[in-house]
Amino acid sequence: MTTAPIGTDTLVIAPMLVVLVAAVGTLLLGRRPRVRAAVSLAGGAGYAIAVAAIDWYIVLAPDAPGIATYQVGDWPAPFGITLVADGLSAFMLTMVAILGVASLVFSTRHLPGREERSYYFPLFHFLALGVTGAFLTGDLFNLFVWFEVMLMASYVFVAYSGGPQHTRAAFWYVSLNLLASAIFLLGVGGVYATTGTLNMADLAQRLAEPAAYGLEPVPVVGLLGLLLSVFAIKAGLVPFQFWIPTAYRAAPPQITALLAGATKKVGIYAIIRLSFTVFAGAEVAVDLPLPLVDVAIAGDSPLPFVGAALFLMAGASILLGGIGAVGRDSLEGVFAYSSIGQVGFIAIPVAIAATATAPGLRKFAIIAALVYALNHTLAKGLLFLAVGTVKSATRTSRFADLGGLASRSPPLAISVFVGSLALVGIPPLSGFFGKFLVFDAAARARAGPVIVLLLVGSLLTIAYATRMWNQSFWGAQTPAVEAATIDSVQVAVLVVLAATIVAVGVGFEPVYEFAEAAAEAALDTEGYVDAVDPQNASELTDSSSGGGGDH
């Protein structure tokens, strides 16, 4: 930390401060729509700048430290609240920043609801605050708190449009997440009782040397399973996917883009961070018969359990999401189910990484997961925003009422086409590399059945993307499409996102390097522990409890 340039530690808290100020500012300016939108956009821009600064000064610059910590209130690590920014957090934050700014610009043009509008932007920023906090926190209980901040904003958004079906969707969404929160607390309590700490770095350190701290690591496996189920709910993996279609249909499309692109990734992030950075060091003898992968499933950490569970959940997600998407009759329906399937594609490489014993394969699989997650954020964000454009222009998103959108607005059609192709995985788009790396990771793990599964999933993607395209963009123009007035700013946002997808695919080299840095950070438990430095603080307690602070 001493080599870090001045200010990198303070930089960690910058994106959170920016969104917090933006949230409060827009709340106070509720009665002045133009000023409020301007403040909101300024907040979005400030957030993007703060994230870019973290990316460069902490992760990507030649002399960057790779990791920076901010101890809130200057309390030393295991006692105070620690915020940590490393490659993995930075990669995730970058995805949220790109999509968040796009969604924010989009939102200034069309807001659903009437008198509720004044609360739209504050809620938007609180949602971003929760997501950012979850990516940056270095403490298990704070992860719970940031999850709640994020969820509270999303609850209101699901109920936002105020119709009967929105209220009902929101009720089930709230109920499910309240239950998930209780389970999260059970996991947190169990981890605290087992290990005596909730600071992630301290936790990793204690689990790596259980004898030195006098703890029994075996219960940790079950507790990790409990936490995993909570994160799987957030990520929408089968069998916890049932809330997704109704909630995604109920929320405004530009928020659904964020729900699919950002909050889902919080679940994935939490799985990667806890499994690989924190719990990987725990020594638990494992002998698990799992026929899917050839690589050794036995090991000495809880990771193979995570891998086995993720294989099952991800496989089911790919199939259920793909098959479900083929049969939907509206744009959101297709994309919501597609979202379930795509998150399976992200989870498969994570599962491969968890079961792999070779460090090279483990790192490569995490890179594949991250690149695929980036592609999903861009493509699905673009597609849900396109749903917003279509809905605000034609007041419908049902295939029965749509047709001929391609001839009505070519830029819209081209953007959606690029987004769909990125989902399918056509070169030179970002989706090609995402899919290629996932297949490559599966091939390196010699997991034959997994490759077959991925192939089936890809074919299903082609099927529903084609069907969506044929039914809404080709054919004769329906009356709704003919009467539509398509907003040019919204289309411009879509075109920019489509260009980003192409740019990521064409200039893939730096993206891969960033993902590589992120994967290294995810696997570098020692670096994480050193940066947070809980040892220093435990020496403090030892001296105060032993000598009564007599020096």
Next chain:
Amino acid sequence: MTAVVLAATIGALFAIGTFLLLRRDLIRVVWGLAIISQAANLYLLSMGGIAPATADSVPILAGHGEHVPQTADPLVQALVLTAIVIGFGMTAFALVLSYRVYEEHDTLDVTELGDRE
């Protein structure tokens, strides 16, 4: 003894909460969720352990003077306070939502709600 009583109480709360959660009435579902989150809070509190109070674990007791009873771990108390506030707010929100559901659907019966699209 305390541990057994706590375990039994937490178990009973989870049982009651789950029972209510599976009712057809929306209000009971909300009650079930509230009770389950309180059970989780109690569980969290008991996970910190209850031990004889010393000035090391509870610094404020250094100036207390007289004999003090056993205390729960102050860290989990802080955590549980946070969790209670969050859970309480969310329960209130869920109650408001169920009122709104009643206004819009004229029913609080879960099975009837599911039938409408």
